[in-house]
Amino acid sequence: xxxxxxxxxxxxxxxxxxxxxxxxxxxxxxxxxxxxxxxxxxxxxxxxxxxxxxxxxxxxxxxxxxxxxxxxxxxxxxxxxxxxxxxxxxxxxxxxxxxxxxxxxxxxxxxxxxxxxxxxxxxxxxxxxxxxxxxxxxxxxxxxxxxxxxxxxxxxxxxxxxxxxxxxxxxxxxxxxxxxxxxxxxxxxxxxxxxxxxxxxxxxxxxxxxxxxxxxxxxxxxxxxxxxxxxxxxxxxxxxxxxxxxxxxxxxxxxxxxxxxxxxxxxxxxxxxxxxxxxxxxxxxxxxxxxxxxxxxxxxxxxxxxxxxxxxxxxxxxxxxxxxxxxxxxxxxxxxxxxxxxxxxxxxxxxxxxxxxxxxxxxxxxxxxxxxxxxxxxxxxxxxxxxxxxxxxxxxxxxxxxxxxxxxxxxxxxxxxxxxxxxxxxxxxx
Amino acid sequence: xxxxxxxxxxxxxxxxxxxxxxxxxxxxxxxxxxxxxxxxxxxxxxxxxxxxxxxxxxxxxxxxxxxxxxxxxxxxxxxxxxxxxxxxxxxxxxxxxxxxxxxxxxxxxxxxxxxxxxxxxxxxxxxxxxxxxxxxxxxxxxxxxxxxxxxxxx
Numbered sequence: 001x002x003x004x005x006x007x008x009x010x011x012x013x014x015x016x017x018x019x020x021x022x023x024x025x026x027x028x029x030x031x032x033x034x035x036x037x038x039x040x041x042x043x044x045x046x047x048x049x050x051x052x053x054x055x056x057x058x059x060x061x062x063x064x065x066x067x068x069x070x071x072x073x074x075x076x077x078x079x080x081x082x083x084x085x086x087x088x089x090x091x092x093x094x095x096x097x098x099x100x101x102x103x104x105x106x107x108x109x110x111x112x113x114x115x116x117x118x119x120x121x122x123x124x125x126x127x128x129x130x131x132x133x134x135x136x137x138x139x140x141x142x143x144x145x146x147x148x149x150x151x152x153x154x155x156x157x158x159x160x161x162x163x164x165x166x167x168x169x170x171x172x173x174x175x176x177x178x179x180x181x182x183x184x185x186x187x188x189x190x191x192x193x194x195x196x197x198x199x200x201x202x203x204x205x206x207x208x209x210x211x212x213x214x215x216x217x218x219x220x221x222x223x224x225x226x227x228x229x230x231x232x233x234x235x236x237x238x239x240x241x242x243x244x245x246x247x248x249x250x251x252x253x254x255x256x257x258x259x260x261x262x263x264x265x266x267x268x269x270x271x272x273x274x275x276x277x278x279x280x281x282x283x284x285x286x287x288x289x290x291x292x293x294x295x296x297x298x299x300x301x302x303x304x305x306x307x308x309x310x311x312x313x314x315x316x317x318x319x320x321x322x323x324x325x326x327x328x329x330x331x332x333x334x335x336x337x338x339x340x341x342x343x344x345x346x347x348x349x350x351x352x353x354x355x356x357x358x359x360x361x362x363x364x365x366x367x368x369x370x371x372x373x374x375x376x377x378x379x380x381x382x383x384x385x386x387x388x389x390x391x392x393x394x395x396x397x398x399x400x401x402x403x404x405x406x407x408x409x410x411x412x413x414x415x416x417x418x419x420x421x422x423x424x425x426x427x428x429x430x
Numbered sequence: 431x432x433x434x435x436x437x438x439x440x441x442x443x444x445x446x447x448x449x450x451x452x453x454x455x456x457x458x459x460x461x462x463x464x465x466x467x468x469x470x471x472x473x474x475x476x477x478x479x480x481x482x483x484x485x486x487x488x489x490x491x492x493x494x495x496x497x498x499x500x501x502x503x504x505x506x507x508x509x510x511x512x513x514x515x516x517x518x519x520x521x522x523x524x525x526x527x528x529x530x531x532x533x534x535x536x537x538x539x540x541x542x543x544x545x546x547x548x549x550x551x552x553x554x555x556x557x558x559x560x561x562x563x564x565x566x567x568x569x570x571x572x573x574x575x576x577x578x579x580x581x582x583x584x
Contacts, residue, residue: 074448086512086551117446124459124496125552127565160446165455165494168550182454183486184493200448243514243555250556285513285551316555318513332516336550342493 003229003255007217007237008210009097016132018139021100027145029219033108034153038069041112045215047223049235054080054171054208055284055313057234057302063205066195067113073202074116077109078180081122081133081209082164082171085284086336087316090239091209093251095122095129098213099136103159105212107145108219110157113205117158121176124165134161168340172388173206175342186344187388210239230256234302238315244280245272245321256301263300264319275321279404283313285333286393288400292322309400326405327412330397331359337394348391351382355398362412372409376402431475436460440479451482454490458497467498495549503538503545505583508562511548514555523559524548526576543583 014020021027033041046061067075079102083091094102106118122130137159140146148156162180164170170179174188177199198204214236218226227235234256240263243249247269254263260280264270271277277292282300288310290298298304302312320329338352358375361367379395379402386392402409432440439460443453457480461472468491477484491497498506507527511520524546528534531544538545554560557569568579 083553084551087514087555088551089553089555092553123553124494125549125562128567158446163455163459165458166496167494179455180452181449182452182490184489200452241556243558244517249558281513318517318555320517324517329513329516332511332513336512339550 003237005237006253008101008213008239009093009251009253015098016096016100016136018100018136018143021098025220026100026216027104029216030104030107030111030145031151033111033219034151034155038112038114041108041219044223045112045218048214048218048226049223049232050211050214050218050226051234051302052208053210053214053238053314055085055286057312060207060211063195063207064109064113066193067205068195068203069114071114071203073200075114076199076202076204077106077113077115077118078173078176078199078204078206079106079118079120079209079212080171080173080176080206081120081126081129082176083126083209084123084168084171085286085314085316086333087241087243087281087284087318088314089241089243089316090251090314092126092129093239094209094213095126095133099133100140101213101216102133102209103136103140103145105215106159107150107157108215109205109207109212111155115157115205117160119180119199120159120161121170121180122161122163123170124163130161130163137161167342168336169342169388169390172390175388176206177204184342186342187390189387231299231301231303234312238300240300241314241316242268242319243316244319245275245324246270246319247272254300257299257304260295260298260300260317263317264295271319271321273321275323277319278322278324279320279326281318281320281397282310282315284316285318285336286389286396287311287313288396289404291404326401326408327359327362330401331356331363333397334359334394337390341390341394345386345391347382347385348394351378351391352394354378355394362409365412366414367409367412368417369410369413371413372402372406432460432479433464436464451480451486453480454482454487455494458487458491458494462497467501501542504543505545505563507544507546508549508552509546510550510552510554510558510560510562512551514551515559518558520559522573523561523571523576526573527580530577530580544580 042061042064050060051057081091146159167185169175170185172187175185179185194204229235237253237255239251239253241251252267279289281289282305298308305312334356338356341348341352343349355378358371379398382391383395443456473487474484477487509524531539533539533546554569559571560569
């Protein structure tokens, strides 16, 4: 049976107001959780099979269980609201229309792990959403859901919003922590992992906005109930963001496992001007591209997309029609990664620039045939050789586009290159 | 010098972070709000206030693109040109602004009113193309809309 309920973004007017949220069952899951033990909450989340919605898809319950039970240092939770992956625009909808589900999720997570303070890292550009979220937090403080001894329990916790200032890399969890600490957003070498050595060296967990917003639902309706929505290995409803050459772009809440073609044609009304699909990027700009003829029978969930060599990422799907110049698009993506590389690791810092430069020469019809393999060689040498995943994210689109659209590169090659003599043999010494 | 009100804000912030040097980003934001941009003098001032080396303030202020290291026009037009906006013709939005205001990318108009820059994805892909003017988002842009929007900015 098809699951039609909207759990994260239900159609309830003014749900952002705390009173309306309460009238619709809000903060009941928190009250229930405060009567449970830490292990009981974590086990309920484990039972739900909830996987992180920030891109990596790590099982949330398992992540929480990594936090030490006893710790001399205070424990922290970071909520990742950096949302900077091109093609991704879902978390802002939760913040705008259902902020208390996020706050309640943070509080349940906080109680389960014994969190002293939660820092919500929101991207600097989301100024409007920062104000909206602060307002929601203030009203939750007033109602004693946050602060000293919440709802008469022994548990005290705080929520602080930390504004970023324009850096894609800060969406990477360890860069995010450095940024909260007041430093440059440089990713850290792992191990040690955040659960052992996170914010200010304390045990820390990092979860995405959408992940945390699922927590009250799981506690209210049970992990087992949740695990039966969508596909068993990646259950629940997800917020899919669709953009590009599409008739009805936007954020849609759907259960996992819905065919991509259904999302594109039924939910989003099809391609602009009824054209054919040349390619799609299924989960944000870092994920591997799929050709239009590859998406048949592929569904929106981690396993199905993995099986065709891509990944679900942030479920931000970018659709390109048959007239799209893939090299131009790829060059723009490469420019992005070059711009956003933090500069710590040489392969990424230098390689992203080289890739952009080579793609620029293709765009200008100045490249030679051997530049296709040179580009692939640079990408292959970045992948896996950097501290964080930004290097991989820069390499994957290039690898997949060369594999799938090699002929497009061929078309852009300069047919009559001027052979430059680099080292003219002026003198022949005999 | 920060205003009295901003000093109060900083005192409030100190309660939220276990270490004073972690106030770097919020204090840079406060400085930018008060002065409009982050000058070398401001950085020196912040380094003394937070008791950190000026090099650290400089390192942070230059890392994050939203901190303005030079004065901007009254209206900072930030046009997204990343994939989703690009597929929705952000190139022509940019061209139109250049044409209307007679400036190039990264330039400020002579009357110091408008600064035009290109930005990376701002999370408006479903309402592309878009631009941000100071703190506000302008979405579902068309070349026609640009003229109306710019005319309203006095």
